[in-house]
Amino acid sequence: MNDLRNRGLSIGQIATRTGLNVSAIRFYEDQGLVSPFRTAGGTRQFARSDIRRLSFVMIAQGLGFSIAEIRDALARLPEKRTPTKADWARLSAEFRTVLDARILQMQALRERLDGCIGCGCLSLESCALYNPVDRAAQRGAGPRYLMGDVPLED
Structure with a gap:
């Protein structure tokens, strides 16, 4: 019997776990943000780590990052293993730098907004x-x- 950690999740299970619509997950797949595998029967299966990747996508989009920026960031994560806490920390540090610059820009705009x-x-x-x-x-x-x-x- 396969180890539970190595079994994939269906698109429906991923949708339930992330709160995303199936169509959104398919869109993110088309954009190269997740890469499900196919079973011998041809069923699309997602790695459990795709839950975290898709959650990252939702958060990053909410912060104003484009799909291209998110794709570039996710491409820097390891492909052959589940990303570790250190991998995510490195990625978040890169985003933190961009967010800090955006915050400064928004603060400057807020100060001049009345004009x-x-x-x-x-x-x-x-x-x-x-x-x-x-x-x-x-x-x-x-x-x-x-x-x-x-x-x-x-």
């Missing part, structure tokens, strides 16, 4: 973020960037 609400840019006389020296006014009145204009290069 940017509804901008887009509305040809304000001064906008340190998107419309310095009122460059958008050169293109006419209204929310120029929201109307499809591209910000002018410096």
